Amino acid sequence: MELTYIPLLAVLVSLAAVPFILLSSKKPNLREFWTILAGVIKFLLVLTLLPSALQGNVIELELLEIAPNLPLVLRADTFGVFFALIASGLWIFTSFYSIGYMRGHHEKKQTRYFASFAICLSSTIGIAFSGNLLTFIIFYEMLTLATYPLVIHSETKKGIAAGRKYLTYTLTAGLLLIAAAGITYSLTGTLDFQAGGIFDGVELSQTMAVTIFILFLGGVGVKAGIMPLHSWLPSAMAAPTPVSALLHAVAVVKSGVFGVIRVVGFIFGPEVMAEFGLNEILMVLAGITVIVASLLAFAQDNLKRRLAYSTVGHLSYIVLGVSLLTETGLIGSIMHISFHATMKITLFFCAGAIMVNLHKKNISDLNGIAKVMPWTMAAFVIGSMGLAGIPPVNGFVSKWYLATGALEGGMMIPVIILVISGLLNVGYFFPIIHRAYFRKGGPELEGHTEASPFMVVPLFSTAVLSILFGLNPDLFFNFFDMATSVASSIFNPL
Amino acid sequence: MLDFFMGHYAYWFTIILLAIGLYGMLMKKNLVKKVIGLSIFQAGVILFFVSVAMKEGATVPVKAYGLPVSEVSNYMNALPHTLMLTAIVVGVATLGVAFALLINIYNRYGTLNEEELLDKIQ
């Protein structure tokens, strides 16, 4: 079949599954089957785009002109395929995991859950394949809407409050993004994403450039968890764990940083960024976020909240790497998108398994659980190691490139930040591991065994994947090659 | 100064009527008086139009014996007069609707005084 239609099909597959999911609400197995089927088909479709992406080909499909001179465009360039791969791939794992979690936890409203999930994934793939800012905004807002039912899933006071906070932050962000896009359009006459930026030949004053950049940053920074726009993330932990896992460690937040990279690399371009000192703004914000988030992680006793702050910190690793404006740094950032995803999703899966199996949410209750849930904790160890940047887990690779990128640019401070943060990571993960393995568990652990295989298999697989990617970043999907190619296209535009 | 007033007395008259009408609508408590105010207001506008139609030495635009129509300066401008016929009809229709509403209000609440009315409605 024609390659040009694949991006569209990839977006539509899970949307098409939604009616089936809704209709099979009385037959859970059938309903889950649709979800998994859609996920697998989506992943395979994206996979077929991989060879052309590796060659640097761009597959473009103009859907329709949604505003004069502004078409709705799906463009599967290397960066888009990269993001789409990780999102759709991890969705399959999350779907299996969800089955175990939702059933084990006897969650209600599962149909709404699975249907919303499917729409979210459509939106995420749409974001990945957006060819211009307008398309991006449309899918971005769709993602906000589709994730809302998931955030408020529990319908408790906390859940609804979390949902309101989430909406306030993300809707405001959407509006700022629209303002930024409008101004950009009136200055440049286009909203296309082009490697190297679209501000060529446009007169920009310092104030104008900074204002537009701040508006953009407000827009994508909320989802990317840049402080001080991050506080919706810890609150959103009120959602069920698979939601936190996929959406808030992979899809939503990664859409945010994906947006940051699109803005920096494909709208502004490295020269414009440097010319007006915009990258310095970014660097300061990201650096502060990394340190503060890591410190805040220490203070959390609730496991998911600790993971949430850890996510905020790691997202800003990516943003920090972008702000360095070096090729190596960018490679590190892009790879961290996928590597952090695999590691964080593992950790969230573990947290969920612990909650369903042992009904424990707080770290102080986790004494001795390694004896009862060995596989889960083993995966946890792997994930933590990677986030701290310890080889052979993949986190080490991306961190290495980030640090090298900073050194290349002659900037010591980011390196110091990375090192300190690495230590802090160890600092907030190690106690968990210590408690699980080396403290004696209480009597309530009697009679419990490992969590359901639906949960354990996915979480262990992502952990293993993390190691494999660490040993060979190009394994299976050539993540490293793609990252390199994207970075070079931004810094050496044609 | 006097010239300014005397030369434009039609306009001043109009303004006075408009003011009286507005006063009636705003200040009077009885709903019927408000309607009267409205009527005066509309009359002001109508009279303004008619005053505009005036020409020196002309007569009303009704065909008179001995005054050829082709000699336009004989007759006042007929157009505003006809327009105002329409406007008067519109005014009458408005009055009709207004009174229908008032009858309805009276039947419901038994009063046409605005203050009592607001009390009864609350």
Add this chain to the structure above:
Amino acid sequence: MIGSEIPALIPVTYIFFAILIPVIGLWKREITWHLSLLGTGIATFFSAWGFMHLIQTGETIRYFFGGWMPPVGIEFVYDGLAAFIVLVINAIAFLVLIHSKEISKVEFPGKKMAYYTVSMLLMLGFNGMVLTGDLFNLYVFLEISSLSSYALIAIGEKRAPYSAFRYLIIGTVGGSFYLLGVGFLYTVTGTLNIIDMHEMLPMVIGHSSVIAALILMIVGVGVKAALFPLHGWLPDSYTFASSTSSALIAPIGTKVAAYILFRIILFLFGVELIDEQLPVTTIIGIFAGIGILYGSIMAIAQSELKKMLAYSSVSQIGYIIMGISLANPFGFIGAVLHILNHAMMKALLFLVSGSLRLKEGHSLITKFDNSYRKKYPWTMAAFTTAAISMVGLPPLAGFFSKWYLALGTIENSNWLLLAVILISSLLNAVYFFRIIEKVYLNNPEAESPEESEVVEKDEVGFSMMFPMAVMAIGLLLVGIFNAYIVNIIFNMFPAGF
């Protein structure tokens, strides 16, 4: 070929049915609804035909009544913009009247014949206002539609006649101001024909009475359009009127008045002409901006659905008028598109409120609960669609009109108005999502599990559901295909853009 007769056929259809309904209604009570549908249906058909014809030939039709040539005779001018507006208002009226079948049994039983006759007159007035090319004729149609709307508003619950009376006073004063303005213009130019006057105005623009006339006309029409601060009649009138009346007057009436403002400011006078003398567009823009924020804030404070929608309408009209005040192509496109979008959204919302009132007996937001989700799934789905579109989230229609308006403000470097658009979108989200939360989510305050209460699906009948569904789908389609619509609107620009 009746193509050239369309401008006359549309109002004549309404006159015909306005006479037919009472005549037949006295004999056979039950057909009045069907006749009203037939009337609006035929008018919509003519409007659509005329619109298609216009797109293909691109010729403006000038219909001279009685064969009298302008500027002596009265003419109807059927250009692109007029054709578009006429199509929109007739289509919406058609859908609203379909919905009124059930409502009429509850909200105004026994008065159906009178109600539908007056609705025909109402539509006559609106169509006439849009189509006419003569300023005085416009006054006549303005008054026809106003009188009909006073009557329709009075047919409601307890407080309705008083609200209608207040509206009558304010509305008639507005109409008289407009008439006075026309009088000034006539005195100075000697003509009443819009096209003719447009050519004459540059010659007399220095005259103070012309500016006075402009202000009088804007104030007069502004009352009808509910331009802040002339909007005072709106909340009470919409709240207490019957749901069908609100659904007819809110989306259509204020839009037609806004369209008249369009004509006066952009077509009759032309922007450069006005702004030389007095920064009218700036002033209107400021008032529109204040109106947008005021309407949104007041809407948040309401506990009753219809009143909330009324204040929301004040806010949305502000968008349209702001688009006019920007006086650049994007502003124009945004305003015209928003006329279409808001007409659909508001009509849909009022229809939903009508359906809810029918079923529940009230429309108090505080009493909404999540049984609605099970009882009226499709109605609430339509509501949600309209809400999302009002907030301005893509890909629904509401996003695109806001996008063009935003581009318009950026083009003028009017950052203040841009901020107003953005902030008001957020405020819209607040008052709509509040309702969505109540309807879809379990109330966390409730003590006993509500699952045990078995709630039956009690969806409204087809005659009510059909128009709501059509409008909701329409919002999606207009959103996705808005580029086509925009291209058509491009051709409607007045000369000089």
